Amino acid sequence: MTNLLTEVISWKVDASTGYIDCTQLENYATLFRPKFIVTNTSAYAHCYDYARLRKFLFATTCGMHATNIVLDSNLEDKVLIEDGSIVMNQPRPNVNTYTDATQLVIGPKRSSKIRRPSQRRIDPQGRRRRMTNHFTKVLQLMSGLIDERLNERKMGNHTNGDVLDSLLNICPQEIDRNHIEHLFLDMFVAGSDTTSNTLEWAMAELLKNPHTLEKAQEELAQVIGRGKLIDEADVAKLSYLRCVVKETFRIHPPAPFLIPRKAVEDVEFCGYIIPKDSQVLVNIWAIRHDSSLWEDPLDFKPERFWESDIDVRGQNFELIPFGAGRRICPGLPLAIKMVPVTLGSILNTFNWKLHGGIAPKDLDMEEKFGITLGKAQPLLAIPVPL
Numbered sequence: 587m588t589n590l591l592t593e594v595i596s597w598k599v600d601a602s603t604g605y606i607d608c609t610q611l612e613n614y615a616t617l618f619r620p621k622f623i624v625t626n627t628s629a630y631a632h633c634y635d636y637a638r639l640r641k642f643l644f645a646t647t648c649g650m651h652a653t654n655i656v657l658d659s660n661l662e663d664k665v666l667i668e669d670g671s672i673v674m675n676q677p678r679p680n681v682n683t684y685t686d687a688t689q690l691v692i693g694p695k696r697s698s699k700i701r702r703p704s705q706r707r708i709d710p711q712g713r714r715r716r717m718t719n720h721f722t723k724v725l726q727l728m729s730g731l732i733d734e735r736l737n738e739r740k741m742g743n744h745t746n747g748d749v750l751d752s753l754l755n756i757c758p759q760e761i762d763r764n765h766i767e768h769l770f771l772d773m774f775v776a777g778s779d780t781t782s783n784t785l786e787w788a789m790a791e792l793l794k795n796p797h798t799l800e801k802a803q804e805e806l807a808q809v810i811g812r813g814k815l816i817d818e819a820d821v822a823k824l825s826y827l828r829c830v831v832k833e834t835f836r837i838h839p840p841a842p843f844l845i846p847r848k849a850v851e852d853v854e855f856c857g858y859i860i861p862k863d864s865q866v867l868v869n870i871w872a873i874r875h876d877s878s879l880w881e882d883p884l885d886f887k888p889e890r891f892w893e894s895d896i897d898v899r900g901q902n903f904e905l906i907p908f909g910a911g912r913r914i915c916p917g918l919p920l921a922i923k924m925v926p927v928t929l930g931s932i933l934n935t936f937n938w939k940l941h942g943g944i945a946p947k948d949l950d951m952e953e954k955f956g957i958t959l960g961k962a963q964p965l966l967a968i969p970v971p972l
């Protein structure tokens with residue numbers, strides 16, 4: 587499916603570098619709507635006296651994917667907050683369905699025993715059944731949106747040119763509808779949890795280190811003006827915010843072992859022989875702890891990037907939260923826009939404090955390993971309208 591994704595969205599491998607050229611996806615990323623993020627935060631703040639940020643950020647990220655990246659259709663008026671969850675107005679299925687489905691994939695399993703191949707079909711906790719059920723509903727959501735788009739195109743009043751349009755232009759000759767639905771599912775699964783976890787960690791680190799929060803808000807106030815929405819173009823002017831994002835990627839890489847590789851032949855690497863067919867994990871979590879690479883590696887210090895050219899795009903191996911080389915994350919161009927725009931928007935339109943009178947230094951920062959490296963305890967933070 588990834589090959590298909592790569593082909594369809596015209597990602598090309600640059601012959602000289604071997605890297606994927608994600609220019610076209612990057613163009614889609616210009617469709618962000620910060621207003622959507624802030625409207626959600628604002629609605630959330632009114633619903634609750636505290637915000638369970640993870641749920642909100644996850645739903646917001648999904649919403650952004652849906653409204654801005656994959657489908658440039660304007661779903662904003664159709665998205666609302668109910669009972670603390672972001673739901674789509676009827677007749678669309680509830681976005682929680684997607685959240686629940688992902689939680690089932692990445693959530694803790696009661697039995698961690700490795701089962702024999704003959705037992706793999708057994709589903710004692712009903713997870714597979716529930717997951718299939720949830721994913722079916724998400725696929726129905728995608729299907730409904732595709733129907734809508736096809737109708738709009740038939741009526742001749744559609745001018746979007748988003749990812750869905752690119753795919754429909756080559757459907758059914760090169761790709762069928764079933765592929766489109768599953769392709770969108772892939773993008774949602776790979777993109778939402780990674781992005782929302784990064785945002786939750788960024789907020790947790792800022793709240794734990796109030797001087798960094800103040801500095802980030804101060805910069806936003808000076809460059810953008812307090813209370814104003816930020817958009818992509820502003821990010822270039824927000825150096826400290828960009829340092830905060832890099833430092834969050836460094837300390838909390840969502841995929842701490844990247845995606846497993848397999849040696850296709852015996853390889854000698856740094857004096858070791860890696861036998862053919864070995865599974866190879868790249869431990870970027872350990873790289874972040876390496877004091878020969880980073881001064882005070884466990885401390886959250888965005889300032890370390892002030893004077894540094896180190897970037898997350900796969901050229902500096904001490905910081906590769908998106909991987910590197912041919913299999914580098916194809917969502918990188920989206921994510922490096924989505925994270926600072928979302929973070930900057932919620933920082934510039936609200937004041938934030940920890941729920942329950944917790945002192946910043948006591949904030950629990952334990953990690954929990956699932957498909958992505960999340961925060962073990964959800965961050966509870968109160969958005970205080972300005």
Ligand code: HEM
Pocket residue numbers: 588591772773774776777778780781784839840841844845846907908909910912913914915916917918920921925
């Ligand atoms: C903070 C955000 C994100 C992070 C940190 C992240 C990180 C990663 C990493 C580390 C990999 C594996 C790369 C490797 O093994 O070398 C990966 C793969 C992938 N990511 Fe992301 N990702 C993010 C957001 C996204 C988004 C927004 C999308 C799509 C919209 C996406 C789609 C994918 C896909 C399809 C793959 C599989 C690529 C392949 O197998 O070749 N990611 N991502």
